[in-house]
Amino acid sequence: MSHAAIPTVDLPNHGVEYGRLALANGKKLPLEVLRSNAGYYLGTMTENGPFTRESVQYFRKEEQAQHALTNGLWTQKEYL
Numbered sequence: 001m002s003h004a005a006i007p008t009v010d011l012p013n014h015g016v017e018y019g020r021l022a023l024a025n026g027k028k029l030p031l032e033v034l035r036s037n038a039g040y041y042l043g044t045m046t047e048n049g050p051f052t053r054e055s056v057q058y059f060r061k062e063e064q065a066q067h068a069l070t071n072g073l074w075t076q077k078e079y080l
Contacts, residue, residue: 019044021052021080033065040065042074053077 022029022044029044029051036050039058042065044051056075059065068074 019052019054020076021054025052025080027051031069033062033069035062042069052080 017030019027019029019031027044027046029046031042031044031054033040034043034045034050034053035041036053036058039060040062041053041058042055043053054077055065055068056077057068059068
Protein backbone atom coordinates (compact mmCIF):
# COMPACT_ATOMS: atom_id res chain seq x y z
CA MET A 1 0.00 0.00 0.00
CA SER A 2 1.44 3.40 -0.91
CA HIS A 3 1.20 6.35 1.42
CA ALA A 4 0.73 9.78 -0.13
CA ALA A 5 1.47 12.78 2.06
CA ILE A 6 -1.56 14.92 2.76
CA PRO A 7 -0.96 18.68 2.67
CA THR A 8 -1.72 20.29 5.99
CA VAL A 9 -2.89 23.81 6.66
CA ASP A 10 -1.53 25.80 9.59
CA LEU A 11 -5.00 26.19 11.04
CA PRO A 12 -6.74 24.24 13.79
CA ASN A 13 -9.07 21.46 12.67
CA HIS A 14 -12.05 23.52 13.81
CA GLY A 15 -14.35 24.09 10.86
CA VAL A 16 -13.09 21.17 8.75
CA GLU A 17 -16.18 19.86 7.01
CA TYR A 18 -14.79 17.21 4.69
CA GLY A 19 -12.28 14.44 5.26
CA ARG A 20 -8.84 15.38 3.96
CA LEU A 21 -7.85 11.77 3.38
CA ALA A 22 -11.11 11.15 1.55
CA LEU A 23 -10.47 14.22 -0.63
CA ALA A 24 -6.95 12.97 -1.36
CA ASN A 25 -8.55 9.74 -2.55
CA GLY A 26 -11.05 11.42 -4.86
CA LYS A 27 -14.15 11.64 -2.66
CA LYS A 28 -15.67 14.72 -1.04
CA LEU A 29 -17.26 13.21 2.06
CA PRO A 30 -18.37 14.98 5.26
CA LEU A 31 -16.64 14.24 8.54
CA GLU A 32 -18.74 12.35 11.06
CA VAL A 33 -18.44 10.33 14.23
CA LEU A 34 -18.05 6.63 13.43
CA ARG A 35 -17.61 3.54 15.58
CA SER A 36 -15.27 0.57 15.36
CA ASN A 37 -14.19 -2.15 17.77
CA ALA A 38 -11.42 0.21 18.94
CA GLY A 39 -13.87 2.99 19.86
CA TYR A 40 -15.33 6.10 18.26
CA TYR A 41 -13.36 8.08 15.72
CA LEU A 42 -13.79 10.87 13.18
CA GLY A 43 -14.01 9.68 9.63
CA THR A 44 -15.99 9.47 6.44
CA MET A 45 -18.46 7.02 4.97
CA THR A 46 -19.73 6.09 1.53
CA GLU A 47 -22.90 4.21 0.70
CA ASN A 48 -20.79 1.05 1.09
CA GLY A 49 -19.63 1.77 4.65
CA PRO A 50 -16.65 3.46 6.32
CA PHE A 51 -14.17 5.01 3.87
CA THR A 52 -11.48 6.83 5.90
CA ARG A 53 -10.47 7.27 9.50
CA GLU A 54 -9.44 10.92 9.66
CA SER A 55 -8.66 11.29 13.37
CA VAL A 56 -5.53 9.94 14.99
CA GLN A 57 -7.49 9.51 18.21
CA TYR A 58 -10.08 7.00 19.21
CA PHE A 59 -12.62 8.12 21.81
CA ARG A 60 -14.27 5.98 24.49
CA LYS A 61 -17.66 7.66 24.15
CA GLU A 62 -19.63 8.99 21.19
CA GLU A 63 -20.15 12.29 23.04
CA GLN A 64 -16.37 12.76 23.39
CA ALA A 65 -15.88 12.23 19.66
CA GLN A 66 -18.70 14.64 18.81
CA HIS A 67 -17.25 17.25 21.17
CA ALA A 68 -13.84 16.87 19.51
CA LEU A 69 -15.37 17.25 16.04
CA THR A 70 -17.52 20.24 17.00
CA ASN A 71 -14.68 22.07 18.75
CA GLY A 72 -11.74 21.09 16.54
CA LEU A 73 -10.09 19.15 19.37
CA TRP A 74 -8.64 16.32 17.33
CA THR A 75 -5.57 15.51 15.25
CA GLN A 76 -5.80 14.87 11.51
CA LYS A 77 -4.16 11.64 10.31
CA GLU A 78 -1.60 12.28 7.60
CA TYR A 79 -1.84 8.90 5.85
CA LEU A 80 -4.42 6.19 5.26
